[in-house]
Amino acid sequence: MSMKLTDVLRTLDELAPLRYAESWDNVGLLVGxxxxxxxxxxxxxxxxxxxxxxxxxLGAELVVAYHPPMFAPVKRVxxxxxxxxxxxxxxxxxSPHTALDVAVGGTNDFLADACGVEKGRxxxxxxxxxxxxxxxxxxIGLGRVGAIEPSPLQDVVTxxxxxxxxxxxxxxxxxxxxxSRVAVAAGAGGELLGEAAREGADLFVTGEIRHHDxxxxxxxGVAVVATLHSNSERQAVxxxxxxxxxxxxxxxxxxxxxxxxxxxxx
Numbered sequence: 193m194s195m196k197l198t199d200v201l202r203t204l205d206e207l208a209p210l211r212y213a214e215s216w217d218n219v220g221l222l223v224g225x226x227x228x229x230x231x232x233x234x235x236x237x238x239x240x241x242x243x244x245x246x247x248x249x250l251g252a253e254l255v256v257a258y259h260p261p262m263f264a265p266v267k268r269v270x271x272x273x274x275x276x277x278x279x280x281x282x283x284x285x286x287s288p289h290t291a292l293d294v295a296v297g298g299t300n301d302f303l304a305d306a307c308g309v310e311k312g313r314x315x316x317x318x319x320x321x322x323x324x325x326x327x328x329x330x331x332i333g334l335g336r337v338g339a340i341e342p343s344p345l346q347d348v349v350t351x352x353x354x355x356x357x358x359x360x361x362x363x364x365x366x367x368x369x370x371x372s373r374v375a376v377a378a379g380a381g382g383e384l385l386g387e388a389a390r391e392g393a394d395l396f397v398t399g400e401i402r403h404h405d406x407x408x409x410x411x412x413g414v415a416v417v418a419t420l421h422s423n424s425e426r427q428a429v430x431x432x433x434x435x436x437x438x439x440x441x442x443x444x445x446x447x448x449x450x451x452x453x454x455x456x457x458x
Contacts, residue, residue: 193231193442193443194229194230194231194253194443195229195230195440195443196226196227196228196229196230197221197224197225197226197227197228197229197230197253197254197284198226198227200230200233200254200440200443201220201221201226201286203436203439203440204256204286204288204436206439207288207292207295207297207432207435207436207439208288208291208292208295208298208432209291209295210288210291211291212290212291212294212295212320212332213288213289213290213291213294214290214334217260217289217290217291218260218262218263218287218289219260219287219288219289219290219291220286220287221284221285221286222260222261222262222275222285222286222287223261223262223275223278223279223283223284223285224254224283224284224285224286225284228253228282228284229253230253230254230284230443231251231253231443231444232250232251232252232253232254232443232444232445232446233252233253233254233255233256233436233440233443233444233445233446234246234247234250234252234254234255234256234446234447234448235255235256235429235430235432235433235436235445235446235447235448236255236256236257236258236429236447236448236451237257237258237259237422237425237426237429237448237451238257238258238259238422238451239255239257239259239261239274239275239278239285240274240450240451241274242450242451242452243255243257243448243450243451244274244277244278245450246448246449246450247283248281248283250446252283252446253282253283253284254283254284254285254286255278255283255284255285255286256286256287256288256433256436257285257286257287258287258288258289258292258299258425258429258432259287259289259422260287260289261274261275261278261285261287262275262285288432290334292428292429292432293334293378293379294316294320294332294333294334295332296329296331296332297435298428298432299378299379299424299425299428299429300316300334300335300336300376300377300378301314301331301336302378302427302428302431303336303376303377303378303397303424303428304336304338304374304376305355306351306352306355306356306427307340307348307351307352307374307376307395307397308340308341308343308348308351308374309336309337309338309339309340309374309376310338310339310340313338313339314331314336314337314338314339315331315333315336315337315338316331316332316333316334316335316336316337317333317334317335317336317337317375317377317384317387317388317391318333318334318335318384318387319332319333320332320333320334334377334384335375335376335377335381335384335387335388336375336376337373337374337375337376337387337388337391337393338373338374339372339373339374340371340372340373340374341372342370342371342372343370343371343372344367344368344369344370344371345363345365345366345367345368345369345370345371345395345415345417346367346368348371348374348395348417349361349363349367349417352397352417352419355427356419356423356424356426356427357423357426357427358419358423359457360457361417361418361419362416362417362418362419362420363415363416363417364406364407364409364410364415364416364417364418365395365409365410365414365415365416366415369394369415371394371395371415372394373391373392373393373394373395374393374394374395374396374397375387375388375391375393375395375396375397376396376397376398377396377397377398377399378398378399378424378425378428379398379399379400379421379422379424379425380398380399380400380401380421381396381398381399381400381401381424382398382400382401382402382405384398385401385405385408385409385414388414389409389412389414393414394413394414394415395414395415395416395417396409396414396415396416396417397416397417397418397419397424398416398417398418398419398424399418399419399420399421399422399423399424399425400418400420400421401416401418406418420453420455421453422453422454423453426451426452426453429447430447433445433446433447434447
């Protein structure tokens with residue numbers, strides 16, 4: 193069974209509307225013919241060489257890659273570029289990236305859930321600026337902040353690691369510190385640290401953060417947990433694939449098994 197790519201794109205935009213994406217981002221259909229047919233979709237964080245091989249082996253006509261496989265403006269087409277190979281093979285590439293970060297139920301809501309942030313008591317760290325006369329649902333924007341049951345930081349870390357499929361995370365601050373208000377920002381979320389502090393967060397969870405920003409946070413009474421960049425996003429992207437699958441039935445939607453953070457603990 194198959195459907196037109198243009199119909200798949202409509203469903204993707206319903207789950208993570210592209211109008212939510214940051215202005216600097218490169219989202220949406222990056223490679224592919226909207227009139228082509230799709231029978232298999234592979235969902236991944238990164239369109240790496242291993243994932244490209246997986247897509248070919250699966251026979252996927254569409255790869256939904258959370259991180260845009262092509263980002264900077266293109267003046268020449270490098271023969272060896274993975275996106276150029278996708279064009280040659282007729283594989284479409286789509287990226288939701290910051291649109292999924294901002295959307296309700298996206299990467300930041302998943303990360304907030306993993307930390308135990310109460311659903312009814314969370315809000316964005318940086319609210320989405322809706323256009324005048326175009327109201328948007330509550331709760332959309334970058335990052336999330338909200339209350340958790342007061343707990344030692346160690347308990348939050350113990351809960352967070354299996355939720356993200358991790359054995360280790362980086363922690364700045366005392367593991368004995370009791371935290372009750374948590375801010376999260378998937379990916380490279382350091383730019384939202386100021387908002388987290390102003391919102392009264394005593395814990396900030398993100399993918400990556402600069403060394404001196406972590407030191408500054410601890411001095412201000414905000415503990416930091418960093419997972420490495422894509423580790424803060426991967427399980428959320430897998431959950432996105434699970435939400436997408438029933439919406440696109442009967443075509444097949446598969447979460448990548450070969451996608452992984454480029455760093456390992458050795």
